[in-house]
Amino acid sequence: MLSERMFQVKKYKYLIIGGSVATVAAVEGIREIDGDGSIGVVSYEPYHAYSRPMISNYLMDDIELEDMYYRPLKFYEKEKVDSLLGKTVVKVSPDEKKVFLDDGDCISYERLLVSSGGRPIIPRINGVDKKGVYRFLSLDNAREIKASLKGLERVVIIGGGLSGMKAAEAIISIGVRVSVIEMMERVLKPVYDETACGIIKALFEDKGVDVLTSSQAEEIYGRKDDESSAGGVMLKGGKKVDGDIVIMSVGVIPQVDFLKDSGIEINRGVVVDKSMKTNLPDIYAAGDVAEAYDILLGINRPIPIWPKAYYEGRIAGLNMAGGNEEFSGIFAMNSADFFGLPTMSAGIVNPEDDSWESLVEFKPEENYYKRIVLKNNKIDGMIMVGDAVDRAGIILGLIKDRIDVKDFKDKLLDKGFSIADLPASVKRARIRDVALA
Amino acid sequence: MKIIYPKEEVCIGCRYCEIYCAVEHSKSKDIIKAFKLENPRPIPKVRMVQNGPVSFALQCRHCEEPDCVYACITGAMHKDKETGVVIHDAKRCIGCWTCMMVCTKGAIERDEEMRKIASKCDLCIHLDVPACVSHCPNEALVLIEDNQIKKP
Ligand SMILES: Cc1cc2nc3c(=O)[nH]c(=O)nc-3n(C[C@H](O)[C@H](O)[C@H](O)COP(=O)(O)OP(=O)(O)OC[C@H]3O[C@@H](n4cnc5c(N)ncnc54)[C@H](O)[C@@H]3O)c2cc1C
Numbered sequence: 001m002l003s004e005r006m007f008q009v010k011k012y013k014y015l016i017i018g019g020s021v022a023t024v025a026a027v028e029g030i031r032e033i034d035g036d037g038s039i040g041v042v043s044y045e046p047y048h049a050y051s052r053p054m055i056s057n058y059l060m061d062d063i064e065l066e067d068m069y070y071r072p073l074k075f076y077e078k079e080k081v082d083s084l085l086g087k088t089v090v091k092v093s094p095d096e097k098k099v100f101l102d103d104g105d106c107i108s109y110e111r112l113l114v115s116s117g118g119r120p121i122i123p124r125i126n127g128v129d130k131k132g133v134y135r136f137l138s139l140d141n142a143r144e145i146k147a148s149l150k151g152l153e154r155v156v157i158i159g160g161g162l163s164g165m166k167a168a169e170a171i172i173s174i175g176v177r178v179s180v181i182e183m184m185e186r187v188l189k190p191v192y193d194e195t196a197c198g199i200i201k202a203l204f205e206d207k208g209v210d211v212l213t214s215s216q217a218e219e220i221y222g223r224k225d226d227e228s229s230a231g232g233v234m235l236k237g238g239k240k241v242d243g244d245i246v247i248m249s250v251g252v253i254p255q256v257d258f259l260k261d262s263g264i265e266i267n268r269g270v271v272v273d274k275s276m277k278t279n280l281p282d283i284y285a286a287g288d289v290a291e292a293y294d295i296l297l298g299i300n301r302p303i304p305i306w307p308k309a310y311y312e313g314r315i316a317g318l319n320m321a322g323g324n325e326e327f328s329g330i331f332a333m334n335s336a337d338f339f340g341l342p343t344m345s346a347g348i349v350n351p352e353d354d355s356w357e358s359l360v361e362f363k364p365e366e367n368y369y370k371r372i373v374l375k376n377n378k379i380d381g382m383i384m385v386g387d388a389v390d391r392a393g394i395i396l397g398l399i400k401d402r403i404d405v406k407d408f409k410d411k412l413l414d415k416g417f418s419i420a421d422l423p424a425s426v427k428r429a430r431i432r433d434v435a436l437a
Numbered sequence: 438m439k440i441i442y443p444k445e446e447v448c449i450g451c452r453y454c455e456i457y458c459a460v461e462h463s464k465s466k467d468i469i470k471a472f473k474l475e476n477p478r479p480i481p482k483v484r485m486v487q488n489g490p491v492s493f494a495l496q497c498r499h500c501e502e503p504d505c506v507y508a509c510i511t512g513a514m515h516k517d518k519e520t521g522v523v524i525h526d527a528k529r530c531i532g533c534w535t536c537m538m539v540c541t542k543g544a545i546e547r548d549e550e551m552r553k554i555a556s557k558c559d560l561c562i563h564l565d566v567p568a569c570v571s572h573c574p575n576e577a578l579v580l581i582e583d584n585q586i587k588k589p
Contacts, residue, residue, distance in 0.1 A: 025507070051511045058529055067529075070512040307508035307539060314507065335538040340553065344538050390532055390547065393504075397541025418486035419495065419542055430542045431443065432498040 011108040014320055015099065017089050018115035019043025020052060021306055022287025022313035024071055026113050027182060029317020031079050037321065038080045038105060047139060048073055053306065055142035056163070060170035064138070071272040081433035089116075092262040094280045103396035111282045111320045112240035114259065115313055116268060118252030118288040118304050122159065125248075127220030132230035136167045137252065140259070148245055152176055156219045156233045156243030157302070160187030162336055164249035165200070168209050169338055181217050181233060191334055193349050195360075196383050199367055203341055212241065220246050227424050252304050254289045269302040274326040276316035280372035284320055293329035296347050296380055296399070305330055333396065335389070341367055342389040345398050347381035350374055356380065361388070361413045368411055377406040394419060397430070438521025439560070441570055443493035448485070448577035450463075450492035454569035455481035458496075461561060461568035483569045493570060494578055496503040496558035497544045499523045505536035505545060505557075513555075521583070522560045524535045530554040532533035 012029055016023050023041055030039060030082050044218045050068040057063055058146060066073075075084045088102040094189070122128060132148065135141050145167075146234045149155075155166050160182030168178045180187060184198040188202075201211050216236040223231035232242035254269035264278050265271040270285035272278055274293070280284050287309035291300040308330050315325045333346035348356070351373055359372040370388035372395060373381035383396045394417065398405060403426055405412065411421045421429045450451035456468070462577035463479035471479055483496035499516075503523050506514045514536055516522070522544035525536075532553035536544045548556035570578045 038441050053510045053533070054531065068511075101552040306510045307504075307535070310507040333538060335533055335535045337533055337553075342547070344534065344536070389537065391540075391543030392538050393540035393545070394536075396538060400541070416487070418484075418488075420486040420488035420491060420493065430498075431493075431495075432440070432500065 001127065009098075009108055010040065010082075011038075011110075013037040013110045014039045014317075015107055015109035016041045016113045016115060017043075017092075017099065017112070018113075018117060018287065019045050019049055019072060019083070020115070020117055020287070021049070022072060022115035022117070022289075022309040022316075023113075024049050024075070025064060025288060025313030026115060026274075026317035026320070027079050027081055029314040029319075029323075030321045031317075031323035033318060033323055034225070034367055037206070038398075039079070040109075041081055041083045041100065042077065042087050042089055043083070043085055043230075044102075045138060045140070048083075048085075049075070052138070053134070055139055056166035056170045057166065057296050057424065058139065058142045059146055060173045069138070089258050091285075092259055094204040094262055094264070094283060101113045109282075112284065113314075113316050113320060114264070114278070114283065114285040114289055116255040116258070116289045117309075118254040118302075119257070120248070121251045122254055123217070123248065123380070124248050125156075125217050125220060125406055127160070127222070127230070129246065130220055130222060130230045131226075131228055132246060133220055133351070134247045136247050136249045145245070145247065147174055149174065152244040154179070154243045155247060156181065156235060156241050157247045157249055160184075160211065160213070160247035161251060161253065162188065162191060162193070162250060162334060164247075165204070165335065165338065167247055167249060168204065169207075172204075172207050172209050173339075177208065179212060179217050180204070181235065181241060182211070182213045183216050185214045187211060187213060189350070191332075191345050191349065192343070193383055194369060195362060195371070196345070196349075196369055196385050197341065198432070199364075199369060199385050200338060200341075203339055203367075207339055210241075215239075221365050247367070252288060254291075254302055256289060261368075267300070271300070272312075274328075275319045275324075275326060276312055277319070284316040286316040292327075294331055295329040296331045296386070303330060305333060307333065310350070321434040331399065334421055335392075341386060342384075344384045344389050344392050346396050347379070349381045349383050359409070363393075372412050374405065374409075377404050377409065378402055379405060379412075388417075391418065394422075398422075401426070408409070438499065438544065438583050439580055440499055441496060441558075441560070441567060442579050443495065444577045445491050445493035447575045449485060449494045450485055450574055452485045452495045452571050453574060454483045454578060455574035456486060457568045458483045460557075461564075462559075466517065480548055480550055480556060481508055482546075486529040494573070495542065495544055496569065497502050497523055497560075498542055499558075499560060504539040504541065508535050510535050520560075520562060522562055523557070524559065525555055525557050527554050579584065
């Protein structure tokens with residue numbers, strides 16, 4: 001019996017845990033080099049890879065799951081990938097080169113990629129188990145919230161980060177009142193400086209969102225008629241914020257629970273080298289689950305953003321298939337549109353001391369704000385709001401490539417600033433070519 | 438694949454490239470109708486950029502390693518395997534501007550005339566020669582095979 005069971009063990013040359021962007025990127029990377037090697041993908045979300053950031057659009061607009069697919073539905077089939085959706089990996093056993101699933105099955109691999117993303121941080125607040133308390137991380141979360149919103153009057157969101165604010169935008173847009181509770185003195189504090197946060201906060205308040213900063217959620221209390229269902233959030237100090245449902249959006253941490261006894265080195269996230277290898281042979285990691293080298297801070301840390309997950313997934317995939325690629329590192333970068341107002345930031349946006357200088361242009365009446373943060377003539381950070389976002393990538397490129405901007409610093413804030421203003425060598429690299437051969 | 442190569446030595450900054458690009462991407466493809474009658478007005482996907490006396494036309498470079506494709510959060514951007522063209526699927530675009538944030542060339546714009554979506558060069562893949570190239574009076578834009586250029 002045992003041997004019969006063993007014959008059924010699936011085996012893949014490449015096995016990937018996860019079903020999101022880092023996974024898709026890895027498949028694309030593998031297939032650039034190896035057109036035939038067998039690929040298996042295991043993901044507990046029962047959906048074809050979708051755009052996670054679009055769950056706020058899903059909440060707000062009349063869109064269907066099909067509109068959210070990150071790659072066409074036929075992607076896995078076309079790339080000859082076996083996708084095992086709705087299955088959870090509970091254990092990785094590097095000695096046997098096997099992973100174990102929640103349904104008792106196990107799968108063998110030659111090379112393994114861990115791209116299991118993040119899981120929600122559960123804040124230490126009483127009452128998080130009540131009915132009507134939701135998270136905002138997945139399509140399923142958004143579906144539950146959407147289904148419960150009908151007939152509701154008021155929603156409380158705990159956490160004024162990017163996804164909390166996107167949830168607030170979505171909910172107020174469909175006509176339900178929203179309060180956002182933020183522990184820090186301003187919403188989006190890690191992402192923007194005081195001025196940009198001020199513009200965004202004013203915009204939300206103008207749309208009718210209640211923004212409560214320097215407010216610590218202490219307890220989710222029950223409804224008068226039903227103690228087991230959420231009725232609102234009590235703040236430190238005793239203030240009550242009523243809500244028919246509560247959405248907790250206090251951030252993500254790497255999803256590493258199932259790796260506990262695997263021997264894979266974990267710091268805050270899975271530790272990887274530049275080629276996306278973990279400490280164990282033939283095991284790679286990419287995306288939100290993995291730490292990345294922050295080229296501006298000079299440390300390894302989780303940076304849970306979509307572009308990083310793609311870059312890393314692709315490099316992992318290429319290397320798993322025999323490539324020899326390195327990821328040069330990344331830094332925080334975000335672009336988010338709130339009620340039609342575009343906002344962006346990258347790198348160091350709240351410099352610690354005045355060893356950094358800033359170039360600033362602020363036109364409050366137009367919601368136009370541009371700030372460039374520099375040290376020793378190298379750009380370390382940028383913030384753009386409103387029309388200032390146009391061609392922001394040129395500045396981001398100067399951050400990434402650590403370009404000395406001394407000779408054209410006076411032009412950085414110009415509206416017409418373009419690659420024509422860059423030093424000849426950088427300009428040529430941007431145009432893509434040095435010269436006609 | 439083919440790419441459009443700008444020659445700044447001969448560019449006179451006339452912006453014909455912009456005009457004919459906009460016309461080519463308009464509904465009517467007629468220069469008068471496109472600018473006078475069409476709503477939304479077509480916007481050019483190529484821009485003349487300038488630094489003092491130096492100018493050249495810049496459009497999407499259809500990069501070998503396209504950051505916009507890698508960073509796009511919806512899957513609206515992709516690089517066609519056969520032609521190498523970086524294609525923007527307007528239907529899938531939600532106007533988050535992540536592509537614009539990572540395009541180190543500044544070659545992606547916001548098309549607010551039409552809908553809040555990204556706008557970029559499609560290499561006029563339906564034509565033998567892209568409109569900006571064929572209408573450049575000074576041959577400051579040339580269409581070449583990318584193996585004709587030296588890599589940086
Ligand atoms: C509301 C919201 C808005 C966002 N907006 C932006 C934005 O605008 N820009 C941006 O850059 N980033 C944004 N992000 C962050 C971005 O979505 C993430 O950085 C990105 O999804 C990370 O991708 P990933 O592939 O690493 O993992 P994830 O997308 O987290 O996916 C992990 C996958 O692994 C699977 N999985 C996990 N554990 C297991 C297991 N044990 N067994 C089987 N399968 C498992 C899950 O099913 C899931 O499919 C947003 C996030 C949220 C929640």
